Amino acid sequence: MGKAFCEHCREYVDVSLVTEKEVTEFEGMRYVYPVRYGVCQRCGGRATPDEVQAENQRSFLDAVRTENGIVSQQTIEAIPERYNIGKRPLSKVLGWGEQSYSRFIEGDIPSREYSKTISRIDRSPLAYLLILHTNTQALTDLAFRKSKEAAMRVLTSTSSAAERAAAYILAKTGSSSPLGLQKELYYANGLCEAFLGRPLVSERCEAWTRGPVYPRLWETLELRSVREDSMFGQEVAEAVGKTFSPEEREVLEAVISRVACYSPFALQDFTHKEAPWREARTGVPDGEPSTNEISEESVRRFFHALKERYRMQKPADIGEYMQDMVKELQGNRML
Numbered sequence: 396m397g398k399a400f401c402e403h404c405r406e407y408v409d410v411s412l413v414t415e416k417e418v419t420e421f422e423g424m425r426y427v428y429p430v431r432y433g434v435c436q437r438c439g440g441r442a443t444p445d446e447v448q449a450e451n452q453r454s455f456l457d458a459v460r461t462e463n464g465i466v467s468q469q470t471i472e473a474i475p476e477r478y479n480i481g482k483r484p485l486s487k488v489l490g491w492g493e494q495s496y497s498r499f500i501e502g503d504i505p506s507r508e509y510s511k512t513i514s515r516i517d518r519s520p521l522a523y524l525l526i527l528h529t530n531t532q533a534l535t536d537l538a539f540r541k542s543k544e545a546a547m548r549v550l551t552s553t554s555s556a557a558e559r560a561a562a563y564i565l566a567k568t569g570s571s572s573p574l575g576l577q578k579e580l581y582y583a584n585g586l587c588e589a590f591l592g593r594p595l596v597s598e599r600c601e602a603w604t605r606g607p608v609y610p611r612l613w614e615t616l617e618l619r620s621v622r623e624d625s626m627f628g629q630e631v632a633e634a635v636g637k638t639f640s641p642e643e644r645e646v647l648e649a650v651i652s653r654v655a656c657y658s659p660f661a662l663q664d665f666t667h668k669e670a671p672w673r674e675a676r677t678g679v680p681d682g683e684p685s686t687n688e689i690s691e692e693s694v695r696r697f698f699h700a701l702k703e704r705y706r707m708q709k710p711a712d713i714g715e716y717m718q719d720m721v722k723e724l725q726g727n728r729m730l
Contacts, residue, residue, distance in 0.1 A: 396409060396410070396411060396412070397409075397410055397412060397433060397444045397447070398410065398444065399433045399435075399442040399443055399444040399445075399447075400442060401435040401437070401438065401440060401442040402440070402442070403435065403438045403440045404435060404437050404438055404440075404442075408435050408436060408437055408442060409435075409436045410433030410434055410435055410436060410442050410443070410444065411433065411434050411436065412431050412432070412433055412434075412447065413431065413432055413433075413434055414429055414430070414431050415429070415430060415432070416428070416429060416430075417429070417430040417451070417454075417455070419455060419458075421459065424462060426455065426458040426459060426462060427458065428454045428455055428457065428458035429454055430451040430454055430455075431443070431447050431450065431451065432447070432451075433447065453468060453502075456468065456502065456504065459504065460504065460510075463507070464507060464510070465504055465505065465507065465510045466505065466510040466513045466514045466517070468502070470513065470514070470517050471496075471499050471500060471505075471513060472500060473517070474513065474516065474517060475496070475500075477517075477545065477549060478516075478520075478523055478542050478545050478546050478549070479541045479542050479544070479545035480534075480538065480541070480542040480545075481538075482496040482497045482500055483496070483497065484533065484534050484538055484542075487530070487533035487534070488526060488527055488530045488533050488534065488542075489512060489526065489530075490530065491509070495509070499513075515615060515616075518615050519554075519558060519615040519616060520546045520547075520549040520550040520553075520554060520558075521550060521554065521558050521561060521562045521565075521616060522615060522616050523546050524543065524546050524547070524550065524562075524631070525565075525616075527539070527542060527543060527546065543630075547630070547631070547634050550562060550631075550634075550635065551634050551635060551637070551638050555596065555598065556595060556596045556597065557580060557596040557598045557609055557611070557612050558612065558615070558616075559635050559638050559639070560580055560583060560595060560596060560639075560647060561576055561580060561612060561616070562631055562635045563631070563632060563635045563636060563639070563647055564576060564579050564580070564583075564647065564650065564651060564655065565628075565631075566628045566629075566630075566631035566632035566635065567628065567632050567647075567648075567651045568651060568655050569628060572659045573613065573616065574605060574606075574659040574660075574662075574663065575655070575658070575659030575662060577606070577607065577608045577609060577612070577613065578606055578607065578654070578659065578662035578663065578665075578666060579650050579651075579654055579655050579662070580595075580596065580609060580612070581600065581606075581607040581609075581666065581694075582650050582654045582662075582713070583595050583596075583646055583647055583650045584596055584600070584694060585671075585694050585697065585698035585701075586646045586649060586650065586698060586710045586713060587643065587646050588691075588694055588695040588698050588699065589695075589698040589699050589701065589702040589707070589710075590642070590646065590702070590707075590709075590710055591642055591643070591646070594691060594694070595643060595646065595647075596609070598611055598612065599611070599688055600688065600689045600694075601675075601685070601686050601687060601688055601689065602671075602672050602675035602676045602679075602685050602687045602688075602689050603684070603685065603686075604682060604683070604684055604685070605663050606662070606663040606666040606667060606672060607666055607671070607672055607689055610686070645709070645710055645711075646710045648710075648711075649709070649710035649711040649713060650710075652711060652714075653711055653713050653714040653717055654713065654717060657717065657721075661721070661724070664720075664724055665717070665720045665724075668720070668723070669697060670693060670696070670697045671689045671690070671693040671694050671697050672689060674689075674690075674693050675687045675688060675689045675690070675693070701713075701716060
């Protein structure tokens with residue numbers, strides 16, 4: 396129930412609200428979305444409250460956004476509060492005009508490029524932290540500190556193990572390429588299987604042309620380099636490290652010291668010789684794209700066998716295997 400002005404009765408009346416589907420043709424596209432309208436309790440005519448009409452307009456805009464792959468208004472409005480940053484400073488951090496985010500808050504529909512950025516930082520506090528550290532000059536020291544602390548809270552409390560592990564590796568190494576980080580996570584996952592009897596991350600891993608890739612993380616993060624002298628490393632490593640068990644941190648440290656020291660392309664070549672990637676690409680021609688899944692079982696089998704073959708007592712013992720892979724690849728190139 397509510398009240399609205401009835402054109403027939405010429406006064407404000409009590410109305411009941413009814414929901415139905417509306418169809419609107421707009422710029423050559425057909426949009427179907429829910430709307431509500433009011434029914435006058437006296438004459439039965441339509442009389443819709445102003446606030447409900449505003450809701451209907453937002454429902455239409457949401458339909459336009461959904462059909463065109465544009466981020467929702469709700470997501471746009473949540474970002475500044477989530478990361479404790481004003482609309483103008485957020486625009487500057489993202490490299491946009493100062494009024495851009497304010498206009499989106501007020502209802503303007505962002506372009507697909509801007510929408511992609513907003514969706515990325517909504518899904519990934521790590522992506523936001525990397526952008527924030529790239530554009531520190533856009534904020535005052537106090538504003539930067541407040542926003543970073545908010546993003547850190549989100550990262551440590553709601554992010555997946557894959558994103559937290561990625562953050563830990565980035566924080567410890569200072570920088571990483573998207574390709575290298577994917578391989579480092581893969582080896583961390585395998586070592587957890589071998590030494591802890593469980594995976595570090597539960598996300599789907601696929602056998603892409605360039606080796607094992609966690610597609611959700613790949614799509615979410617547009618990685619930027621992080622300077623080694625940046626405060627990003629020390630603070631993030633300390634905070635994120637607490638979300639892992641001591642045994643998991645030992646695995647991550649082993650990957651940082653024994654795996655991340657190799658180039659992304661060397662790690663790619665290593666994985667191309669290993670059973671999990673090769674098995675997942677059975678029947679796929681060399682160089683052809685593939686989204687075949689690398690099964691957890693194949694990773695478990697391979698890394699357990701590797702542990703036995705090299706008589707590893709601790710995760711860092713994988714270093715000997717990595718050295719052997721380098722020698723094997725160098726030998727192949729000399730043939």
